[in-house]
Amino acid sequence: MNDPEPHDGEREVRDRDRHGSGSFAREHSHPTAKLVPVKGSGLSGSFIRRPVMTVLLTLSVIVAGVATYGKLAVNDLPAVDYPVIQVSCTYPGADPTTMANNIATPLEKQFLQIPGLDIITSTSTQSTTSLTLQFVLSKSIVDAATDVQAAIQRATGRLPIDLPSPPTFTKTNPNDQSVYLLGLMSDTLTAR
DSSP, rough: OSSOOOHHHHHHHHHOOOOOOOHHHHHHOOTTTTTOOOOTHHHHHHHHHHHHHHHHHHHHHHHHHHHHHHHOOOOOOOOOOOOEEEEEEOTTTTTTHHHHHHHHIIHHHHHHTTTTTTEEEEEETTTEEEEEEEOTTTHHHHHHHHHHHHHHHHHGGSSOOOSSSOEEEEOOOOOOOOOOOOOOOSSSSSOO
């Protein structure tokens, strides 16, 4: 009853379907749809052709970065030499108001004429006046010192006649100032 051999009509239909599906695939297939090896040129070529090497190299750079991250230097202040000049003048017996009016004010008027002056700060105490002049970063400290010397010379005629010595100036770096000041005291040991 079961016929192992299909009838000729059924065989023709199967053959037609088989050949038809093949011709359909041949008609609708793209001749360019095949894998093409990637060819990189220059430096990137070796990384494109060897992806495992690229992954291992990237991982080694990441591991080295993580391992050395804790050893990076951290600076609170940038390593910049600011052109800063400190001017000081003493006038024995003068109170802070006299120092501010007779010493600091004439000096400040002359210093304000210096090109490139960014910040000027003055402090007057008993018998002493201190002025801090900060210049723009583009100004050389040597040029700033020359300008300050000339300004002090111009202000000499406006300072008190009985001033024991003319104002002096020094080049300073605010980054060199101490962060902590320690005071040591003892009941049993000497100052030395």
